[in-house]
Amino acid sequence: EAGVTQFPSHSVIEKGQTVTLRCDPISGHDNLYWYRRVMGKEIKFLLHFVKESKQDESGMPNNRFLAERTGGTYSTLKVQPAELEDSGVYFCASSQALNPWDEQFFGPGTRLTVL
């Protein structure tokens, strides 16, 4: 069974440009999460999809970030326009059931560098 995959693995862009990150969850997992880790800090929650609906987007930093999950399968996270403070590693995770005790399965992350 394939795990959570993320594309690209690395992205280097200039301030003001747009970047789109993609996450493919484990097949059959209705729950999809986005997290971000700024260098040296904790991994922080961004948002949670249940199928194609946003269950919780309380962690989204501002309206430059747009997340979508059309059809309830893969998800994209777009940053437009990117700022220097957006640099970090963006992790995607998925889980099958909607329980707070369930394991979330993480992808390898996308390292975003904004110059």
Next chain:
Amino acid sequence: AQSVTQLDSQVPVFEEAPVELRCNYSSSVSVYLFWYVQYPNQGLQLLLKYLSGSTLVESINGFEAEFNKSQTSFHLRKPSVHISDTAEYFCAVSEASGTYKYIFGTGTRLKVLA
């Protein structure tokens, strides 16, 4: 507000020595507790979790963690580490009711030395 503290950012230890990685949390509600491990160039993998019952939980590769409610701690221990245990370890909590997100600590880099 919930928070997780991992005071040790880096822990060097010699092979076959014991290690303890500390994790403390604060929360106004009941939580579930997790330890995840990230090996180089890989995603986070669940190491072990505490949901209820026995306060000592074990992983398949020799790690164990003990939930201490009075001290709000969930420290991770291994009696004898291997070179292959070199990785970054993250402690996380999720609320027993409400949202389903994880709250993570800042991570501890364990480096096992030969």
